[in-house]
Amino acid sequence: MPTTITINGVSGATPFDIYLCDDPLTTCVYVDTYSGGTYSFDVPLIMDGQLSYNIKVVDDNNCEIISNLVV
Secondary structure (H helix, E strand, O other): OOOEEEEOOOOOOOOEEEEEEOOOOOOEEEEEEEOOOOEEEEOOOOOOOOOEEEEEEEOOOOOEEEEEEEO
């Protein structure tokens, strides 16, 4: 069963580009662009099974927000 990640909200200039990265940010996979609010996605197979992930969100002003998630 795939791992699902939910983003409950992000501050910044919309739209946001979402990337899922390994830890320590060596490989990042583009997930989607979204406009805010709650958003859920399944971890891509190439990244599945890791013990932790980094979510990188880039807003319309190219500001980056990075959060570490431990599974």
